[in-house]
Amino acid sequence: MKIVIAERDDHERVAIEWLISTYSIPINHVFAAKTVKETLAAVEKELPEILYLELDMIPAENWPLMTRHIKSFSPKVIAVTAEATFERAKQAIELGSVDLLDKPLDPVKIKDCLRVASSLVSRREQLNDLDSHKDEGFSYRSLFLEQELNIGKLTLMILHAENNKKYPDLLEFLKAYPFREHPTILPLTDMVVCLFKKTQNIRKETVKFLREWEAAHIEPLAAVIIPPNQEMKTVHEMYRGARRLLEVTFFIGYRQVILPKEGYECWNEIDPFLTSAEQRDWVEMLNSFDKQKIKNWMHQEFFHMDTPFPNPEKLRTRLTSILAQVRRFMKTYQLDNGEMEEYYMKIFSEILYNRVLYRIVQEMLLFLYELLDRARIGDVFSKKDVIERGLMYIEKHYANPDLTLEDVADAVGRSTAYYSHLLMKRQGISFRQHLANKRINEAKQLLHAGQLSIKEIAYQVGFRNPSYFTRLFKEMTNMAPREYKLNVQQEME
Template identity: 50%
Template structure:
């Protein structure tokens, strides 16, 4: 097995190389690259089974080219980053990485990731580069290059719900007695089947194969079938099939998925909670209201119909909810121990679980336990007064009459003591925090809406448009209108 290590840091590269040799992994050849160009050249020349890549080394302008090269020439990817952000996690998801490691690297986690990736690759029985007998190279090429238009081939994509079963799926398909000759092409976490001919649209054959699989396997399987349509090439239908395969996030597996007239682009979904939704979550959590939380999640994430939103946008929306939960945990000092570990496990579920309803189920169960713990914490008087006050201020900052006395009462402290705690722990006075939060919301509305300055003032706690303008100029040295024009000009300018 071949491994390419793409890492800018010389010491990191050598340390990983040493770990590979020390762990007795089934890796015979190790290549290293210090730049994106070196990495792409090695991938194209060596077609390795495994790539370790530092995501931070890839500039934005080279991302598309690097991604295409990785998908074409490498079977398994382990990604690493120093930026523990959702953007990096999304990039790892897009590449279907075996694991995403956060620097500084922990040898034990790197060892586990390498062993997992090596076991996947070893189970495949052959690498992409070596599948060249009997015309397989041409078949792979047809998936990625529009050199010829073959409009008569049926294209299937077959995927197990859990990536660990990918090699087993390939073995099953390779030995399966299809009624017509099939080319089985192993891909990352899935397999493509190309049929020069099939009776009808192939749906009956796909369901038969699915039933035969389930006689010996409990792992759910999904099959996307793309019959010939007289117009699109193999590559175009392969790309359409990958897009359809993503709908399993909403509809689950044990499915034969065929193209439908309403298939189209992902529908729009705001991935972030609105201020009103944030307030709802603050209130539900503060009331320890299990049932309200459950109803909200089921209403929001159940009964999806086509056209679906992008799964990545849904995952981002779920992490927005986690942000509210995180603050609630800090308030009740539950961001430690077993609860913290459970929270981090839930975060991984949101990033990687292939089916939405399972994520929602895990989230509901976690919140049920968390709210019980928080209720007990409240009874034990272990609530942080500052966080209670800040939650109240966050929920009511749009009220022009919000006062220090009200926030202090919500925190269970006197106004003078609460003001002292706020200045000591957060470095701001009550009035400074309130002005900054209102300005932050006003800037968001100026960027994202066409509301008038008067309407924005009313929605952000400023008593009049004149007062908003005066505070805006004092803090930002420009008027709200000038700020809006500047932001729109920036968004519309070519990058």
């Protein structure tokens, strides 16, 4: 077995080679690459079964070329990055990576990934004996090459377990199952394809098969059936159509038989990112600890979809866009560490890899409820601190003529409306009144000192217009600044 290690850091390449030799991972040949060009050349020349790929080394303009190359030569990819962003996770998914590892790397995780990748390679080699079913009339060539014609009497079925760990059990159960006509069985890496020459009652048989499977194994299973048709000219077309249909399990779940249906044949392309209004809604819902409103929003957004369904990858992006708002909330309440940080990363992984939208949303809601409970407990003790931190920010920045309530709210990690409400509730005055009081009191101190002109004092305490400063000063003290200064001087005499 061969591996290409595409990594710019010499030390990390050496460390990986050491892991391979130390833990007896069945890799016999190791090749190194430091650049995109070297990586492309090594993959093409050596045909490695595994590619360890540092995503950060690939410029955006080289990404399409890299993906085409990897898909052409089909190595198992272990993706690595120093930037744990959604963009990197999306790239890893696009490459069909075994896993995405974050730097600094954990040797145990690298070892586990290498073992999983080598295991997948071994399984693929065992299964892809292209001539193993010649006597039955079909082979893997039928699935992957446009050479086996569909004469309109063939039914193709895909069986897929939601939990990949049940794959060996599924294969064993399938081989022993008493179909009326035993199909040609073509096991793949994570699913099984069945080809039936006779087509009567296959849907009923499949329903019964799913029922008996679940009675024995509990784990959800989905079956996709492409019935005989004249539109798909080859077995390969039927296989591709079935794989495409399997993707709707993201929306409708497992435990069912899926047949071609209008609305299933294409995706509805959507803008995956939250609008400005939606971002404000999420800030408000989180800051008000409104669990019911969050639940209603999530259910309305993700559980009431008509066909054609949105592109699943775009929907995953939308879920991470929500998670970005949640991340800011966590930072505000200093919950971006420890248990909640681990929980957050678990939800991020659920969004990227869970096969069913319903489960992602439910897991995400449970996480949000726990987060809101912890934040509310912290909020009881921190509300006073929030107000005090805001007042300290005003003390420090009152001389800035551009200072706004939004600046203060941002500084303490609260929404503008929420901080304004807290300030009014605790201090009894608005932000504008408090800022005016602060500036006028500072002006009084400078007038006492008697060293600056009225105009200079106005500028120094945050007023752009000395006339407005004079008018406000008089409203608040019942005398003009010049009159106030004379009174102070007379008192001192």
